[in-house]
Amino acid sequence: MRGAQGARQWCWRWRRNPLRRRDDVFEAWIVLIVWTVMVLGGTLAGLVTAHAADESFTRLRHDRQAIPAILVSGTERAVPAGEGSSFDHVRATVRWTTPDGSPHIGSALVESGHKAGSHVVIWTDPQGRPTTAPPTTSAAATESTLLGVAAAVALGGLVFGVGGLVRWRLDQRRYRRWEREWERLGPQWGHKTP
Numbered sequence: 001m002r003g004a005q006g007a008r009q010w011c012w013r014w015r016r017n018p019l020r021r022r023d024d025v026f027e028a029w030i031v032l033i034v035w036t037v038m039v040l041g042g043t044l045a046g047l048v049t050a051h052a053a054d055e056s057f058t059r060l061r062h063d064r065q066a067i068p069a070i071l072v073s074g075t076e077r078a079v080p081a082g083e084g085s086s087f088d089h090v091r092a093t094v095r096w097t098t099p100d101g102s103p104h105i106g107s108a109l110v111e112s113g114h115k116a117g118s119h120v121v122i123w124t125d126p127q128g129r130p131t132t133a134p135p136t137t138s139a140a141a142t143e144s145t146l147l148g149v150a151a152a153v154a155l156g157g158l159v160f161g162v163g164g165l166v167r168w169r170l171d172q173r174r175y176r177r178w179e180r181e182w183e184r185l186g187p188q189w190g191h192k193t194p
Contacts, residue, residue, distance in 0.1 A: 023170050030170075034163030041159065042152035050148030057140035064134045069096035069122045071114055072105065094120065098128035106130055 072093040089109040097103050108122040108130035125131045135143065 030166050037159045038156040042156040045155045046148040046152030049151035050144045053144040053147045057135050060134040063126050064123050066121050069094040071118045
């Protein structure tokens, strides 16, 4: 019985009532729409974002290639660059050959602690330029999930904020109406009985 009482109180804007105003019904629809968009739209936005991020990471793993290179300068005393997926890599000058056979010399991230002339592995993009390693499958899944959650929360927050703004405007309109009614009826209440 107590649950039915709570449901009746919760849905008071939907029931027939002589004191119910048109604004109350409008506000009830706004609340319903806001929560529906927050739940369904947030879920959809999160799933779409996570899927798009996962496809992007998969494309990165497909496009980037690990190729052998030779260190031109040693990395024993180099300070870690703090770039890429790990912090034990340093930027160093390396020499490598692209798949078409042309030799290149440039700067790339390599593991620290190697002498000049050591063989290392660098990552290149489709044009043969040095780049960072693509994210691992587990790192990509984690980042995709976090991006999806962030998109869902962002959409939910935006919709909640817009709904709150609309409800605030409704309250301001109600206050103005009450003020006009009070100005009209208030002086009648001011008379004292003898």
